[in-house]
Each structure stands twice: as C-alpha cells, then as structure tokens.
Amino acid sequence: MIGRLNHVAIAVPDLNSAMAMYRETLGADVAEPFDQPEHGVTVVFITLPNTKIELIHPLGDDSPINNFLAKNPDGGIHHMCYEVGDIIAARDQLIANGARVLGNGEPKIGAHGKPVLFLHPKDFNGTLIELEQV
C-alpha cells in the first residue's frame, strides 16, 4: 500500500535558526516558510536528492505540535510521510486492520496541495505517519 517516502518532518522551536542550520551548516536547498493554517503549522521544505525534509513550527494556540515541542524543547523528528495511490482505499484498509486515523477521518489538503491523513503514533511503534495521495 505505501510507496515512496515523501518527507520526514522535524518539529523545531526556532524556524529561522533551523533554516540557517540546514542552509549554511548542512548546505541544503532550503525554501521559504509558508503558513498552513488548516494544519496549525508553518512549514519549510528542504529538498534533498531523494526525498524532502519538512521543518514545522507551531502556528496558533491549538497547534497539533504544541505538546510535542513542550515534551521535546530542542525539537525532534515528528512524522514520516509515505505516498499512497488512493488515500480513501488506504484509509479504509487501515481502519479494517485496527489502525486509528486521526481527526475526523477525512483527508485534508496538505502542504503540496494533495490529500493527506495522519495515523496514530501508538499504533505504529511510536511513529506518527502521514499518508499523502500522489
């Protein structure tokens, strides 16, 4: 069901210093930040030859990453995003197998303009999984 690794997301307490570290220290191709109010985060994409890194920072008081950053004040790996061909078929198969889909179960449009869903980290060895339909 899952295909390519679309991105690895890292929650960061300071977007500007994280961008500078990837751009200057690690020499990566770092894009400009953009707000995703539907998701409660500000996002910066970093393009690597084989995948992307997504720096995420809370946007608004009820950001879904607030608790994570409170527990991990230096930041940390927040989720992995895997590509799927049909997100509704993937969702229904996951639910049938007992996995918990977060939110109301309906895909939202993600940072690439494509439908995304999240799966509960407690069902996947402590890893929050994002699915993106490509």
Ligand SMILES: C[C@@H](C(=O)O)C(=O)SCCNC(=O)CCNC(=O)[C@H](O)C(C)(C)COP(=O)(O)OP(=O)(O)OC[C@H]1O[C@@H](n2cnc3c(N)ncnc32)[C@H](O)[C@@H]1OP(=O)(O)O
């Ligand atoms: C724009 C977009 C895109 O790429 O297109 C994005 O990625 S948006 C990316 C941001 N959006 C999302 O993350 C949406 C989906 N996420 C959520 O709904 C939430 O963040 C949850 C995953 C339900 C966690 O919510 P919250 O932190 O408020 O709950 P909580 O503190 O009670 O956590 C419940 C348990 O899960 C653990 N936990 C929480 N976040 C975790 C994470 N990222 N990875 C691994 N474990 C995690 C906590 O430590 C806790 O375990 P213990 O009980 O053992 O302490």
Ligand SMILES: [Co+2]
């Ligand atoms: Co993501």
